[in-house]
Amino acid sequence: MIPEQNQSWVSEFILLGFSSHPTTNSILFTVFLLIYLSSVMGNGLIIMLICMDTQLHTPMYFFLCILAMLDLCYVTTTMPQMLVHLLAKSQTISFAGCWLQMYVFGALGVTECTLFVVMAYDPYVAICYPLHYTIILNWGLCRQLAAGSCVCGFLSALLHTFFTMSLPYCGPNKVNHYFCEGPSVRSLACMDTHLIEMIDLVLSAFLIVIPICLIVASYIHIAMAILKIKSIQARCKAFSTCASHLTVVTFFYGPASYMYMRPNSSYSPERDKQMALFYNAFTALLNPVVYSLRNKDIKRAFLKVMCHGRVH
Template identity: 50%
Template sequence: MEQKNGSSLTGFVLLAFSDRPQLELVLFVVLLIFYIFALLGNTTIIALSHLDPHLHTPMYFFLSNLSFLDLCYTTSIVPQLLVNLRGTDKSISFAGCVVQLFISLGLGGTECVLLGVMAFDRYVAVCRPLYYTVIMHPRLCALMASASWFIGFANSLLQTLLIFLLPICGRNKLDHFFCEVPAFLKLACIDTSMIQSEMFFLGVFILLIPVTSIMFSYCQIVRAILRIKSAAGQRKAFGTCGSHLTVVTLFYGTAIYAYLQPSNNYSQDQGKFIALFYTIVTPMVNPLIYTLRNKDVKGAMRKVLWKDYDSR
């Protein structure tokens, strides 16, 4: 069979869940509902962070960045999936696939780094409270947020180039619902061990280094909290970090499973449902975690809604 790289193809077919037609309608309804809630939840967090002056702090600056990331990430994947589930044409153009892979990888990588930055913010808030406003200066916050975006999309550019230079022997059926790295590796008609090693190295850089910094930050945070004598003070400190830690666990758990395991252990059906979790469930749940567990966000929401009600 003639070897061709990705750029010689005109497009790909996203098989998605076509082998389970009885499941497609159920998934369409469920995912549409989840997507609407993800849009509403993340848009609300972004709006509140800008409208309420009490939320003009580093913590909520990073939180609004995270909500914007989740909003863009789920929008880069879910609309295409919904069209796929309800239509007979399950194709995506070559350019569309490149853009989707680049954007989803870039946003996912940015979120990895940003969650590490948010852990540092929580570390300073709990362990260095007297110096918090000095250390977490608006310029430093903007610099760290910009660095997160740069690192995420630089990593995405490298991975996208590596993937689309692979010879795939004219095969164009992706056994997935969006253009994702593990599915592309299965199309290659050459030994991909070298590429997998390079991708693993990039994955370690973008996933495990932020995880290490998060673990270090929280070790210091726990030590600081245990030194607080009052139970109320301990509860307040744990409450400050609890939402972020829950989001970190959800995000990194699924991302590490999807990207840092050997491809021969990667079940494609299992991988699809894991991907559904981190592309739609996590972006929908994140705003709920922050609003349900955060008094400042709930207070801001009440003030904004009450103000709108009074204006009528």
């Protein structure tokens, strides 16, 4: 017989979201719907252009296409449900649904963390080893790196989700968040979670600090190689190639580092919801904009589609 303290009495959670006022919720629904649709359209357009234009069939755009797919899935994991809850009277989510949402959200987030490292490797090889670029970063390696990012994300998220959802939840069941985010759900557990919080902090530090260090190391080598270039125009072009990636990395890792690498004493539900919204929804919206505005190849492919209806 299973001991009573190990049983889970909570069968569903209530997601409090951002507001309980109907008028405010209606305004938020309109704003978040526009953000979500813009994110879907922007990332969908990036995916379509890269798939259709053979000139974009390079490692750089292969990884960018995967990033757009991840962003599309990432924002869809939380936003549609939040939009429904903003208009519906019921804001509940089943225990199994909460478990699944937490797992998929974490898996996609870690996969994106790893993919940013892979995307930093592309300009590193292109700038530091230009003559051996196609040999080093061949299609076989590209597929392996992409698959490795996914495996890393989905396996590591399994640990995080298991530690959180295996805790006993006997009430209350109100989660002060707009989705099933780990620390917010874990705060409702009917036991001391200090040890699990420490394990989760170590995992988060491992999954955030190591990728950041690898990205920084790549760009140090890139900067050293660029500074050896005599032509100022060539230097500017090389730095411009890296600017988009550095911008989206900052947008993603900044809020994520704050959320998952801080002491629990600084936990603030309202501030954390805003930060989560930024790295979940706004990064998915901004990434296509950043890459499109600074990328002549994407602009060229888009103009071909608009003018001719297809890309050769």
